[in-house]
Amino acid sequence: xxxxxxxxxxxxxxxxxxxxxxxxxxxxxxxxxxxxxxxxxxxxxxxxxxxxxxxxxxxxxxxxxxxxxxxxxxxxxxxxxxxxxxxxxxxxxxxxxxxxxxxxxxxxxxxxxxxxxxxxxxxxxxxxxxxxxxxxxxxxxxxxxxxxxxxxxxxxxxxxxxxxxxxxxxxxxxxxxxxxxxxxxxxxxxxxxxxxxxxx
Numbered sequence: 001x002x003x004x005x006x007x008x009x010x011x012x013x014x015x016x017x018x019x020x021x022x023x024x025x026x027x028x029x030x031x032x033x034x035x036x037x038x039x040x041x042x043x044x045x046x047x048x049x050x051x052x053x054x055x056x057x058x059x060x061x062x063x064x065x066x067x068x069x070x071x072x073x074x075x076x077x078x079x080x081x082x083x084x085x086x087x088x089x090x091x092x093x094x095x096x097x098x099x100x101x102x103x104x105x106x107x108x109x110x111x112x113x114x115x116x117x118x119x120x121x122x123x124x125x126x127x128x129x130x131x132x133x134x135x136x137x138x139x140x141x142x143x144x145x146x147x148x149x150x151x152x153x154x155x156x157x158x159x160x161x162x163x164x165x166x167x168x169x170x171x172x173x174x175x176x177x178x179x180x181x182x183x184x185x186x187x188x189x190x191x192x193x194x195x196x197x198x199x200x
Contacts, residue, residue, distance in 0.1 A: 027057040027065065030182060033156060035175025039072040042168040044085055047074040049171055053156075059094065066110070067092045070171070081124045087167065088117045093140055109143030116164050138164040152179040 032054050039049035049072040056065040073086035091114020098107045116136045123129040144158025159172045 025057070025059055027059070028182060029180060030055040030057055031154075031177045031179045033154075033175050033177030035156065035158075035173040037171060037173030040170045041072070041074070041085070041087070042166070044074045045076065047072050049173065051173060051175070053175065053177070055177065062097050062099070064095050064097065065092060066095050066112075068114075081122070083120070083122045085118070085120045085167075087119075087169070089114050089138065089162075090117075091115065091138065091140060095143075104147055106146040107143065108145070110140075111142075112140045114138050114140060114162075116162075116167065118164075118167060136165050136167070138162050146177075149176070153177070154179075 033052070035051045035053065037049055038046055040046045049070060051068055051070040053066060053068040056067060058064050068089075068091055070089040071087070073084065075082060075084035091112050093110045093112030095108045095110035098109075100106060114137075116138045117133070118136060119131070119133045121129060121131045140160045140162050142158060142160030144156060146154050146156050149155050154177045156175045156177055157173075158175075159170070162169045162171065
C-alpha cells in the first residue's frame with residue numbers, strides 16, 4: 001500500500017502543471033548527456049557511479065521528461081572472503097524547472113520511478129560462490145541545477161535519493177549534456193534558447 005501511494009504521488013507531480021497540459025506537450029529527444037559521481041548505498045560503502053541521461057521534451061511549459069540509466073558496483077574483501085553488489089537502473093523522472101531571471105543558473109527539482117536490477121555475490125575460499133539477483137521498483141526524489149558551458153552544451157549538477165527495498169541510495173553527480181538539432185525547442189521559459197545564451 002505504501003508503494004502504491006508513493007507511485008500515485010509521483011504521477012500526480014508529473015501531471016500537475018495545468019488542466020490542459022496534455023494539449024501543450026512538446027515531447028521528443030532534445031539532448032543527451034553523461035554523468036559521474038558518488039553513490040552511497042544502504043549497507044555498503046560509498047562508490048563511483050556512472051550514468052547516461054536524456055531530455056525528452058516538455059510535459060508542460062515548466063516540466064520536462066528525463067529518462068536515465070545508471071550503474072554502480074562495490075566489492076569488499078574480508079580476510080580472503082569477498083563480497084560484491086551492483087545495481088543497474090533504468091528510470092524516468094519528471095523535473096520541474098523553476099522560473100529564474102538569470103540565464104546562467106537553472107535550478108530544478110523532481111521525482112520519478114525506475115527499475116533496479118540488483119546483483120550480489122559472495123565467495124569464501126573452499127566454499128561454493130553464492131550469487132543472488134533481483135529486480136525492484138524504486139522512487140527517486142531530488143533536484144539540481146543546470147548552467148551553460150557553451151550555446152549547445154550544459155553542465156548538470158544534481159543529487160537524488162532513491163528509495164529501493166533493502167538498497168536505498170543517495171547519489172550526487174556532475175554531468176555534461178549536449179543539445180541535439182531540435183534541442184532548443186524544449187527549453188523551459190526561464191532558460192534562453194541557444195542563440196540567446198551568452199558566449200564565453
